[in-house]
Amino acid sequence: MFKLYGKFFAIHLRSQMQYKTSFILTVLGQCLTSFGAFLSIYFLFARFHQVEGFVFQEVLLCHAVVLLSFSLAEIVFRGFDTFAGIISRGEFDRFLLEPRSPMFRTLCTRMEFSRLGRLAEAGIVMAYALSTGVVVWNWAKAGVLLLMIVCGTLLFAGLFTVYASFCFFSIQGLEFMNIFTDGGREFGQYPFTVYGRRILRFFTYIIPLACVQYYPLLYLLDRAPSPWYALIPLGALLFLVPSTLFWRLGVRHYKSSGS
Amino acid sequence: MIQLEHIHKSFRVARRSAGMKAALHSFLHREYTTIHALDDLSFTIGDGEIVGYIGPNGAGKSSTIKVMSGILTPDSGTCRINGRIPWRQRIEHVREIGVVFGQRSQLWWDVPVIDSFSLLQSIYSIPDTLYRQNLEELTQLLHLEELLRTPTRQLSLGQRMRCEIAAALLHSPKILFLDEPTIGLDAVSKLAVRSFIRELNQNKGTTVLLTTHDMQDIEALAQRILLIGRGRLLLDGSLQDLRRRFATGRILTLAYEGGALPQLPGIRVLTQEPGHARLALDTTCTSTADAIKSLSQQLSITDIAVEAPTAEEMVVALYKEYQI
Numbered sequence: 387m388f389k390l391y392g393k394f395f396a397i398h399l400r401s402q403m404q405y406k407t408s409f410i411l412t413v414l415g416q417c418l419t420s421f422g423a424f425l426s427i428y429f430l431f432a433r434f435h436q437v438e439g440f441v442f443q444e445v446l447l448c449h450a451v452v453l454l455s456f457s458l459a460e461i462v463f464r465g466f467d468t469f470a471g472i473i474s475r476g477e478f479d480r481f482l483l484e485p486r487s488p489m490f491r492t493l494c495t496r497m498e499f500s501r502l503g504r505l506a507e508a509g510i511v512m513a514y515a516l517s518t519g520v521v522v523w524n525w526a527k528a529g530v531l532l533l534m535i536v537c538g539t540l541l542f543a544g545l546f547t548v549y550a551s552f553c554f555f556s557i558q559g560l561e562f563m564n565i566f567t568d569g570g571r572e573f574g575q576y577p578f579t580v581y582g583r584r585i586l587r588f589f590t591y592i593i594p595l596a597c598v599q600y601y602p603l604l605y606l607l608d609r610a611p612s613p614w615y616a617l618i619p620l621g622a623l624l625f626l627v628p629s630t631l632f633w634r635l636g637v638r639h640y641k642s643s644g645s
Numbered sequence: 646m647i648q649l650e651h652i653h654k655s656f657r658v659a660r661r662s663a664g665m666k667a668a669l670h671s672f673l674h675r676e677y678t679t680i681h682a683l684d685d686l687s688f689t690i691g692d693g694e695i696v697g698y699i700g701p702n703g704a705g706k707s708s709t710i711k712v713m714s715g716i717l718t719p720d721s722g723t724c725r726i727n728g729r730i731p732w733r734q735r736i737e738h739v740r741e742i743g744v745v746f747g748q749r750s751q752l753w754w755d756v757p758v759i760d761s762f763s764l765l766q767s768i769y770s771i772p773d774t775l776y777r778q779n780l781e782e783l784t785q786l787l788h789l790e791e792l793l794r795t796p797t798r799q800l801s802l803g804q805r806m807r808c809e810i811a812a813a814l815l816h817s818p819k820i821l822f823l824d825e826p827t828i829g830l831d832a833v834s835k836l837a838v839r840s841f842i843r844e845l846n847q848n849k850g851t852t853v854l855l856t857t858h859d860m861q862d863i864e865a866l867a868q869r870i871l872l873i874g875r876g877r878l879l880l881d882g883s884l885q886d887l888r889r890r891f892a893t894g895r896i897l898t899l900a901y902e903g904g905a906l907p908q909l910p911g912i913r914v915l916t917q918e919p920g921h922a923r924l925a926l927d928t929t930c931t932s933t934a935d936a937i938k939s940l941s942q943q944l945s946i947t948d949i950a951v952e953a954p955t956a957e958e959m960v961v962a963l964y965k966e967y968q969i
Contacts, residue, residue: 390767397764401755404796476749482716483744484768485736641732642718643656 416503452574455538554636697867803834
């Protein structure tokens with residue numbers, strides 16, 4: 387299966403390299419648009435020095451983690467993110483004709499390397515935030531940061547999967563899902579506590595974005611009430627259970643209704 | 646062996662009249678109509694047959710193919726293909742079938758065809774030796790040498806269809822479903838595709854089911870025809886059966902010297918000029934041989950041509966008879 391994924395990876399790379407100029411321009415564009423988000427944080431902190439007890443560099447770290455996760459998810463799980471097109475062009479029928487799981491096949495069908503621009507911007511911001519010394523480093527914290535990014539990526543993948551599963555039922559009116567995907571990315575620039583208790587709860591128990599961001603961030607900054615906060619990102623993976631079940635339900639519906 | 650018994654499938658389709666008011670109304674309250682795409686469909690296809698599956702647009706041809714390839718689960722009825730239920734044992738089943746949908750490509754747009762093939766090798770886990778052997782054979786039979794290194798986007802429609810067919814056969818399927826394989830192809834490509842399908846069937850015993858609107862495909866390939874209309878199987882027989890039932894008329898074109906056209910039962914004069922006539926003959930009254938005999942007794946015929954209705958005309962008659 388890894389070998390097959392590797393083959394798909396190679397073919398995507400070759401396809402996208404066919405249009406070099408377009409590729410480079412998209413990468414640059416991606417990089418610049420997410421730079422806008424960085425600027426908005428910068429200007430905010432030019433006037434206020436703290437937001438809910440978080441300083442500029444801490445918020446930047448938060449922004450970088452969420453953006454990094456989001457852009458990784460967009461590169462790897464692009465098939466789920468653009469699933470409406472896959473259904474409407476009948477590509478999904480072809481997936482079902484192949485002796486592979488439709489989920490794996492969807493994973494393989496799109497990889498969006500032009501999102502490397504966004505990834506690069508997130509990486510630069512993160513490097514900057516870390517270089518200012520807001521985090522006192524040790525190995526455990528490095529592990530937690532990695533865990534935040536990995537679990538964050540998978541959580542966004544789960545959100546894309548929910549979006550894709552809706553496409554099995556109707557291709558129309560799916561824009562509301564962007565509240566959680568793109569919205570999650572935008573909201574996630576600041577630690578979720580700044581939006582108030584209710585929003586924090588929503589992003590903890592319903593869509594557990596705070597689990598990869600606010601709680602482990604407290605651990606990184608030595609402000610966590612308990613060392614267990616380091617493992618909270620793993621809790622976000624629970625989201626993959628309902629999203630996978632929903633996907634299965636969608637596939638079953640699709641097979642009984644056709645496109 | 647393909648066996649379908651009493652397959653039913655209906656879809657609910659949202660209905661809406663034209664206009665802004667109707668659009669608003671349907672936004673609040675959707676009306677659905679049920680369409681019976683497949684209505685008690687049963688047939689059996691033996692190993693090694695070539696079957697032409699015909700019917701007007703919307704008759705249920707694609708739905709049948711989807712059911713048989715495991716993409717669509719019917720509401721009721723049974724379907725067994727080589728002993729498997731396609732939608733239950735999808736993964737084992739699809740290893741044994743090849744499907745060419747005219748509209749849904751399995752080739753990657755921007756990379757050379759050979760790369761798409763090699764990806765299919767991995768998807769189907771085709772052993773290297775078998776893959777090389779099949780590739781070589783398909784390349785030769787479908788004349789793909791020049792095309793393999795070309796990106797799909799630069800191929801013509803006919804070239805692409807040949808590559809699509811090859812792609813569907815790399816894993817040596819026992820059954821091949823072709824959905825309109827010759828649609829939009831030029832005459833040369835059509836002939837190439839047809840002769841390839843015939844050879845495949847003869848040499849490998851591959852069972853082929855093809856849907857088409859092109860009756861020349863049927864004439865060239867299908868020993869057997871299934872006609873479907875409004876989700877029901879209307880006719881199952883050979884092209885000869887069809888001829889016997891629907892091609893009972895002949896057109897005789899005569900050139901003759903002297904004599905008067907005789908009155909014969911079952912012959913109607915279409916046009917008549919001195920020394921030249923076109924006659925319509927009903928073979929249920931008078932056989933063609935008898936008609937020619939009587940005509941030649943009374944006229945001195947210099948030239949005669951007999952035309953039977955084309956498959957195309959028969960199908961029109963068929964659709965008319967079943968009112969589909």
